[in-house]
Amino acid sequence: MITITCNGETRRLAGEMSVEELICSLDLNPETVVAELDGRILNRSEYAVTKLAEGATLELIRFVGGG
Amino acid sequence: MIFVNDRPLPWEPGMRVAELAARIKPGADVVIVNGFPALPTAVLADGDHCWLIRRGEVPSAEEMDHLLHARHTPGVHEVLKRAAVGIMGLGGLGSPLAAALARMGVGRLLLADYDVVEPSNLNRQHYFIDQIGLMKTAALKATLARINPHVVVECLEAQLTEADIPKYFAEVDVLAECFDDPATKAAALRSVLRNLPGVGYVGSSGVAGHGDSNAIRTRRLRPRVYVVGDGESAAQPGQGLMAPRVGIAAHHQANQVIRLLLGVEEER
Numbered sequence: 255m256i257t258i259t260c261n262g263e264t265r266r267l268a269g270e271m272s273v274e275e276l277i278c279s280l281d282l283n284p285e286t287v288v289a290e291l292d293g294r295i296l297n298r299s300e301y302a303v304t305k306l307a308e309g310a311t312l313e314l315i316r317f318v319g320g321g
Numbered sequence: 322m323i324f325v326n327d328r329p330l331p332w333e334p335g336m337r338v339a340e341l342a343a344r345i346k347p348g349a350d351v352v353i354v355n356g357f358p359a360l361p362t363a364v365l366a367d368g369d370h371c372w373l374i375r376r377g378e379v380p381s382a383e384e385m386d387h388l389l390h391a392r393h394t395p396g397v398h399e400v401l402k403r404a405a406v407g408i409m410g411l412g413g414l415g416s417p418l419a420a421a422l423a424r425m426g427v428g429r430l431l432l433a434d435y436d437v438v439e440p441s442n443l444n445r446q447h448y449f450i451d452q453i454g455l456m457k458t459a460a461l462k463a464t465l466a467r468i469n470p471h472v473v474v475e476c477l478e479a480q481l482t483e484a485d486i487p488k489y490f491a492e493v494d495v496l497a498e499c500f501d502d503p504a505t506k507a508a509a510l511r512s513v514l515r516n517l518p519g520v521g522y523v524g525s526s527g528v529a530g531h532g533d534s535n536a537i538r539t540r541r542l543r544p545r546v547y548v549v550g551d552g553e554s555a556a557q558p559g560q561g562l563m564a565p566r567v568g569i570a571a572h573h574q575a576n577q578v579i580r581l582l583l584g585v586e587e588e589r
Contacts, residue, residue: 283503283504285503285504285507286503286504286506286507287507288507288510288511288514290514295511295514295515296511297511297515298483298508298511315507315510315542315548316507316526316552317503317504317506317507317510317524317526318503318526318527318529318550318552318553318554318555318556319501319502319503319506319529319555319556319557320413320501320527320528320529320554320555320556320562320567321410321412321413321414321415321499321500321501321506321525321528321556321562321567
């Protein structure tokens with residue numbers, strides 16, 4: 255069990271998970287999400303290869319279309 | 322004392338509109354006194370505000386400057402006049418946003434879009450029926466010149482990517498994201514947060530449909546970085562983009578751009 259903080263809320267993950275997997279588990283399209291992990295804005299290419307560690311703080315900013 | 326085109330002038334008893342026009346602005350064919358059209362024979366009272374207009378004449382840069390000074394206060398106007406703002410995407414958000422900033426007298430606007438004006442754009446975007454088929458950049462530049470020809474407008478006809486946003490917009494004070502596509506919105510914010518720490522940013526998400534006006538909000542993500550919208554209302558079948566709500570969001574963005582330029586920062 256890994257505990258992280260995602261958008262200010264405590265979230266318990268069943269096991270090791272990448273940022274991309276977490277975004278997908280929330281039914282979001284990773285292409286439309288900006289991810290900040292422990293104060294650092296991730297490159298899009300990092301989502302799939304960055305694992306969420308115990309105590310991580312993740313901010314997800316999600317966009318919907320239209321303009 | 323009377324005010325003629327916002328400038329003070331000594332008042333004399335019995336002063337008439339026609340004499341004033343002949344003296345200050347020969348050829349003026351429209352005279353507005355205290356907000357209402359006046360006849361040439363009208364007598365001016367002390368304290369009157371008088372506008373002398375030649376129909377169809379474009380005010381000089383100096384006159385426009387003076388007007389905006391008077392309307393917005395010198396402190397605001399001087400800051401906006403020196404400012405540069407980038408606008409990425411010239412659709413339902415970007416085109417009214419650009420018009421608002423031109424009206425405010427923002428000194429330099431850098432407009433980016435790769436699309437042409439289509440008939441389907443006219444339900445919400447700041448274009449005209451005789452501009453169908455023109456590049457949005459060129460059409461909007463022409464419209465802005467009709468609002469305030471003294472604003473410097475530069476056009477960028479390109480489909481922007483995450484990689485080239487920093488290249489094009491490193492010199493602007495504030496950058497507004499007005500894209501349609503959500504992946505491009507995310508890419509733009511990521512690009513600016515990673516590469517342009519000094520640039521203020523106003524993005525957008527959730528502006529479609531005819532839902533509650535008051536659900537449109539300006540949210541602060543971090544110092545000098547904001548996103549406008551309700552965060553949820555995506556453009557999709559059954560929930561189109563419509564002039565009122567997209568316009569509300571566009572003007573939220575415009576106001577936040579102005580606030581950033583003026584150095585107002587919320588504590589929230």
